[in-house]
Amino acid sequence: MHNVGESADWEEEMVPVPVNNEFLEQLIEMGVTDVRGRKALVHGGSVEGALTWLSEHQDDADIDQPYMVRKKDTLPKPVLTEEEKLARVEAMKDKIKQRREERAKQERAEEIRREKDRRERGQRMDETLEERQRQQRKRDLDKAKREKEEEAKERARLRAEIARDKEMRRKNNGVLPSVLGVEGYNPPIIQYNQPGGDAPAAGAPAPSSSTATPKPAVAAAPAASAAVAAAVSPEAKIEQAIGMISRYRTAGDGGQALKLLLTFVKNIVEHPDDPKYRSINPESAAFKSKLASLVGPPQFFKYAGFERDNFDGKLKYAGAADHPVLLFAHRKLVEADALYQQQNPV
Numbered sequence: 001m002h003n004v005g006e007s008a009d010w011e012e013e014m015v016p017v018p019v020n021n022e023f024l025e026q027l028i029e030m031g032v033t034d035v036r037g038r039k040a041l042v043h044g045g046s047v048e049g050a051l052t053w054l055s056e057h058q059d060d061a062d063i064d065q066p067y068m069v070r071k072k073d074t075l076p077k078p079v080l081t082e083e084e085k086l087a088r089v090e091a092m093k094d095k096i097k098q099r100r101e102e103r104a105k106q107e108r109a110e111e112i113r114r115e116k117d118r119r120e121r122g123q124r125m126d127e128t129l130e131e132r133q134r135q136q137r138k139r140d141l142d143k144a145k146r147e148k149e150e151e152a153k154e155r156a157r158l159r160a161e162i163a164r165d166k167e168m169r170r171k172n173n174g175v176l177p178s179v180l181g182v183e184g185y186n187p188p189i190i191q192y193n194q195p196g197g198d199a200p201a202a203g204a205p206a207p208s209s210s211t212a213t214p215k216p217a218v219a220a221a222p223a224a225s226a227a228v229a230a231a232v233s234p235e236a237k238i239e240q241a242i243g244m245i246s247r248y249r250t251a252g253d254g255g256q257a258l259k260l261l262l263t264f265v266k267n268i269v270e271h272p273d274d275p276k277y278r279s280i281n282p283e284s285a286a287f288k289s290k291l292a293s294l295v296g297p298p299q300f301f302k303y304a305g306f307e308r309d310n311f312d313g314k315l316k317y318a319g320a321a322d323h324p325v326l327l328f329a330h331r332k333l334v335e336a337d338a339l340y341q342q343q344n345p346v
Helices: 004-011 021-030 036-043 047-057 080-171 215-233 234-246 252-272 285-290 297-305 323-344
Strands: 015-016 067-069 306-308 315-317
Touching: 004 297, 004 315, 015 036, 021 036, 021 047, 036 047, 080 252, 234 252, 234 297, 252 285, 252 297, 297 306, 297 323
Parallel strands: none
Antiparallel strands: 015 067, 306 315
């Protein structure tokens, strides 16, 4: 018996590649060397195939280099008994079962990992959604706060305007001077106790009681009736609306409103056949910032012939572009805008 070291050396011993000994002897008898015969039989398989291979490769540089294999590979494999075959089958089954269990274990671990990742993603999405909702609530609160502050500023501005108008009336004997002159958009109130029943010029001092000659109330009644009749006409309402807008002097609000109204009306007059100029969007940024917070624009639109469409909420003008009322509104806006810029230079 060989010891362990000797057995390992024996198994690793290299020997020439085994071939069919009968074919090899025939080649040797023909004068072929053992090394070339073995190599030729490996590639050719038979005597004829070996001779063909030799004729094609006899000039190869490594033609005399032998093919060597381990000695243990040349030994015939032992024939297994039925018990050994069954043992090998069971071993293979156990190995297959083990591999299946390992694969199932890996799949369970992978499924757990995926479920964990899914839950983490869901948690992150919930956190993101909650953060978005928090930010939206903050934006809504900030917007409400800004709107409240703007409303407070607007109320304060209106109170200041009213106080100033009251002071101007007090200093001018109850008459509010027009920003556009005696015949402008803010005409003074009718003074029935003035000579001839005419209103005094803007800024003119009221006559004293010693010089004033009051007229009888009966004589003043027709003039009052005429004034009331004129006040309800569309032209008078348009003049009144423009007069209210012209009083907004803070930050040039009135001038900006007059320019935007003039743009709307001018587009209709100059482009009578273009429908896009006959529709105004009250939700636009320009409308909201320059007209929505003022008192006069709604009255102006109403009496100039604009109507709100219940379907889309837009203000639409359906009348003729050369309608006298619209042309009147255009002319008065041009005059008002020019005078506002003159009296309120930037």
